[in-house]
Amino acid sequence: MTGVYVALGANLDSPERQLDSACLALQQLAQQGSFRVSSYYRSVPMGDVPQPDYVNAVACFETELAPLELLDALQAIELQQGRQRLVRWGPRTLDLDLLLYGDEQIQTPRLTVPHYGIKSREFVLIPLEELNPSLVLPCGTGIATLITDAMRQSLQLLHPSG
Numbered sequence: 001m002t003g004v005y006v007a008l009g010a011n012l013d014s015p016e017r018q019l020d021s022a023c024l025a026l027q028q029l030a031q032q033g034s035f036r037v038s039s040y041y042r043s044v045p046m047g048d049v050p051q052p053d054y055v056n057a058v059a060c061f062e063t064e065l066a067p068l069e070l071l072d073a074l075q076a077i078e079l080q081q082g083r084q085r086l087v088r089w090g091p092r093t094l095d096l097d098l099l100l101y102g103d104e105q106i107q108t109p110r111l112t113v114p115h116y117g118i119k120s121r122e123f124v125l126i127p128l129e130e131l132n133p134s135l136v137l138p139c140g141t142g143i144a145t146l147i148t149d150a151m152r153q154s155l156q157l158l159h160p161s162g
C-alpha cells in the first residue's frame, strides 16, 4: 500500500462538477477510508494560451496500484470525462497528474514522479499544503518552504473541503 497525491485541474464544461465526478472515480482506486481532497481553488491559467480560469485541487489516498497501473487508471478517468488532447497547454475538461507516489522517484518515458511542476505551481503547492502541511518531497525539501505570499494571493478559495 502506497500513499499518493494526485492533482486535479479543469477549465471546461462546469469545472467544479468535473472535479466532483473525478473524486468519485478516484475513490474507487483508494483503500477504503483513505481518500481526502483539498478545497477547490480558482487559478489563472499558466502558459500562453488564452483560456478560461481553472479550478484546481489535490487528492491523496492509499492505493495497491503500481505507478503505471495508477497512471493508466488516471488517464482512463480523463478520457471518460471527455478529455481531448487538442492544444498543448490548452483548455481541458479534466487533467489528473500523479504528483507523488510514496517517496519514490520515477523516471520513465511515460511517467516522471515527482511531477516536474510540483515545486513551482501554486495551484499544486497550496492544496498540497492544505492536505499535509509537513509534507516533505523525496528530495528532502519541505513544501511549506516553497510557498510565497504572492502564490497565496493568486489563488481564490472556491469551495472549502469537508
Ligand code: ROI
Binding pocket: 008, 009, 010, 043, 044, 045, 046, 047, 054, 056, 089, 090, 091, 095, 123
Ligand atoms: N493553469 C492552471 N492555473 N491550472 C492548471 O491545472 C493548468 N494546467 C495546465 C496548463 C495548461 C499548463 N495550465 C494550467 O495543463
